[in-house]
Amino acid sequence: MMQADNPIMWLRVQLTKRVDASSLGLFRIVWGLLMVWEAVRKLPKVTGIYSPEYFHFKYSLFPFIEPLPEVWMMRVEVWFMLAAALLITAGLWFRGASAVFLLIYTHLFLIDKLYYNNHFYLTILFSFILAISNADACYRFHWFRKRSPVTDEPPTVPLWNLVLLRGQVVVLYFFGGIAKLNSDWLQGEPVRYWFSIKPPDHILAPVLSQEWFVWLVCWSGLLLDLTAGFLLLSRKTRVPTMLVLIGFHLTNDQLFKIGLFPLIGISMLLLFVDPDRPRKVFVWLTQRWKGATVTEPQEALTAATSKTAPAAWGLTAFVVCFLAFQSFWPLRTWTYAANPSWTEVGHCFSWRMMLRHKDAFMQFTFDPPETERYLEQHPEILPKISQAHLQRMVKNPHFLLQYAHALNETLEAQGKHNVKIHCYSVVSLNGRPYQLMIDPEADLATASYGFFEVPNWIVPLERHKRAGLYPKTEEARQEAIRLAIQGIKRKPAPQTIIQASGSAPAETLRQ
Structure with a gap:
């Protein structure tokens, strides 16, 4: 009582x-x-x-x-x-x-x-x-x-072991669904674009070009994410939900290159079966294989359970605080007026999955201009960056700022002080027309990036621009980028030390 x-x-x-x-x-x-x-x-x-x-x-x-x-x-x-x-x-x-x-x-x-x-x-x-x-x-x-002594009682674990793991799975699915409650996803972007660039010999090619399939994937994915974790907790809905999730993860494995996640997603379902179910299955298989009868020690398990003592206050507080933090931390993205898919502020650690495709072009310029000639003559002093880093950097304001800071440190080490570093960056998010992402007047050498705020040197995403307007050809893309650059009042210098255009495969941008 x-x-x-x-x-x-x-x-x-x-x-x-x-x-x-x-x-x-x-x-x-x-x-x-x-x-x-x-x-x-x-x-x-x-x-x-x-x-x-x-x-x-x-x-x-x-x-x-x-x-x-x-x-x-x-x-x-x-x-x-x-x-x-x-x-x-x-x-x-x-x-x-x-x-x-x-x-x-x-x-x-x-x-x-x-x-x-x-x-x-x-x-x-x-x-x-x-x-x-x-x-x-x-x-x-x-x-x-040495083997452990054989007993009539099966091994047991405290329930909090499963509570933490199950709770984390519920958080993963639910906030993955919350993140999809945005206009782009509800209109089928960027899924529609990813389907359009799949090779014609893809196993699902006959349906990838169908508009109904785009809507099916987007809306079923949204509803499944919002409800799957909770449905797994109920015995009445657990089995059908597991079957749907297995199909969901296997389909994702065919549609998107997302590494081990489909297998991880399927393996997580083991956490929601009755704790003794695998043992009962193994006992049944042993009986079938050996033809012998194996007695299940259910009474011993019940007795062990009935003698449970209350958890320590510290353990209870830890479980509650861990799951509470995991539940509230992703919500910080809703406190920003700007779109995290555009600014990248709050995008990480928030279960924002498969929400954006970016295409970008950027140029670094320097003031005074002779700094550019110095770097052209001494390219060996530039911080070494891989092609993969370059493709991702052009789409991410935080990456651009970090590299600008590294450039500034390199220049100061060479006796080049008080150099201003500007960036001319035009980006298309989920098929919107290209627009400025970085204020070309901002000096990235001295700019900062707050952890809980959107920097003022990131140009806000123009809300009236509609998504899904992807250039049909590479020539059309280049022309759109050129026109966007021409729209900048302060036009970029004709010669720049670092210039990049990024249109990495969509698979590299989904997580």
Whole structure:
């Protein structure tokens, strides 16, 4: 009666209620295998995006994170991450392996903001939760350690282990849907454009050009994101929702290049099955295989559950605060008057998925003009930037500012002080006519980028411009860019030290 009248006490009891560890253990194995694959995929990037020789775009709160000083060190780091993922899969030295994997993966994630991806962010959150959980309580391998004594009682874990993971999945889906409540998505952009550039031999080519399919993908994706997490929590709607989500993720895998996320999305469904379901399935399979009868220790599990003690206040506060923060943090984008897809302010860590396609052209110019001639004569002093970095930089105001600051530091090191750096940037968002993104009068050498505000040197997106007006040909695109540049009152100098045009494949821009 006290628990019914006291919600906090009820919550404390529920969080430490013991449940079968089977579903969490199976998820740990599948998750570990996916992380093994993720580590293998990162090995070639050691000489690319993680290489210490390149200039890296930083997160505002973590400007001090750097790659290891040598490429071989980066390679060793990734190999350690791979070993940790294997140990996680096996359930060996689980807590230590999880901590190592989390630290290395987070370091690689924070090295360069260029490749921010929502499923990378999700990997960090899941890795953290697993590291503090008892996910190794079930289905551990015993190759190098003595087997645990056999008991009549199945392994159990406190319910808060599943509450955190399930809660994070609900947040992922729901706020992914909230982010889609914008005029572009509701009108079919940029999905319509992405479908239009698919090759004619694509497996879904017959329907990609159909307008009804565009509307089906946009609106079904919106409704599924808004409801899927909550429907998974109910036994009555869980199974049909799982079937729909499996089809949804498999379709996304065919339509978009989004890495491991479809497999991660399917694996997350294991967290919502009844905790003892995998064990019962394995028992049934054993009976079928061996022809023997195996008694399920259900009574022991019930007895263990009935003796649950209330969770400590610290644990209860941690679970509540973690899920509350994850629920409120994405909402910060709604406090900005500007569109995050345009300004990039608040775009990261907000589950804003598949919302924008940008095409851009930019030029850096310098005042005094002789600075440009100096840099042309000494290109070796420029911060080294890869083609991938250049393609993304032209679309992102924060990246442009960081590179301008790096240029200014380089010039000051060469004795060139008080140089003003201007940028002529025209961008098209989701097929809108090209317009200025950066104020050409602003001095990026001294401009700043506030973490919780839209900088005044970013030109607001013109709201009256309609989306979906993509140039039909490359010639039409070049002409549209030329006309947009001519519309700038202060015309750019004819010679510039850095000039770039970005029309990267849409797959690189979706997360």
